[in-house]
Amino acid sequence: MESNNTRIAVLYATAQGSCRDIAEFIAAHLIARGARVELAEVEHAPELELFDAVVFGSAVHDRALLPEADAYLRTHRDALTSRPVWLFSVGIGPSLRGPIGRRLARIVPPDVAEIREMISPRAYRAFAGYCSRADLPVPSRVVYRLIGGARYGDLRDWDQIRDWTDNLADELGLPSTDSEKAPQS
Template sequence: MRVLVGYATAHGSTREIAEHLGARLARHGLDVEVAELGLVAAPETFDAYVLASAVHGQRWLPEARAFVAEHAPELAAKPVWLLSVGMPDALRSPLPALAHLFQPPVLVSEFASRVSIRDHLVVSGVIRAEHLPLIGWLAMLLLTRGAGDYRDWDRLDAWADGIARVLTTLPAPRRPPARRGPAPSRP
């Protein structure tokens, strides 16, 4: 089973998460390719997709949204898991609980009806003051517990293991037989 773990990142945290998920899925015997969504060659050749994007302004990054829009037919026909990397766990209490409750549907609402979504997980990434404009830095001081690495690797591992359990129980995809001999010549 060929699995694309595709990502869109702003500062590298989502890329690191995607690489970690890819390695975890490969441990289960899956054929995994980890790639930036804007650089994926032949996305239609994959049997399943794990798509991750950093979240800015309550939306996936433009390149992630563009990938989903452009490849919606393939994504509708095959299993898809979505991962949104934001900052819900960095928020001051009780905001994390509210973010986990209300944020997931908002993040994927623009393409949820066009894609075969098996699951959508919202996790936290890394927040650094130098990545924020002044107004963002001020909001961080007011609303969050501060800069830091809020990634929950155990939660990500459990999620990847669940994906692997599903994918390893699905029937093997049918591939067209390899062509033998020279290609037919064209006049």
């Protein structure tokens, strides 16, 4: 695959914006690595036949992908299994701490596991999102704290997201950026 001609669709389903922000970050990083990228919400997704690879992300609520993400993945299963796909999800799971939280964070939700089995992505990664205290009802805040939710706010680990994106860019044979070529001091 010619790196400067690699066309990648970065598609996402978001509820509160965290997944969109991560998808935008991934798209910008892939563009910096030399790919031609189209970023779109699943409702406005382009024809997959135009792309060499797909990066797909969805928010996870109640341990399930958003309904529009699930429907898109099932509807486009054949097109997705015929090209390299990277899958990511965004939720609170990866941000959980403590013995219970770390154990829960390692569990892939059954809905996500089923989708992974169905489309066989090259890689799957769960990222932490943004967790607003004001958006959670009191009982949910209590549960969040009990299962290891240590804080609220922006819980995204941008270095982790960049590393994951670099791995997929390397797998696609995209050239390194100048900052990646620079020796570390």
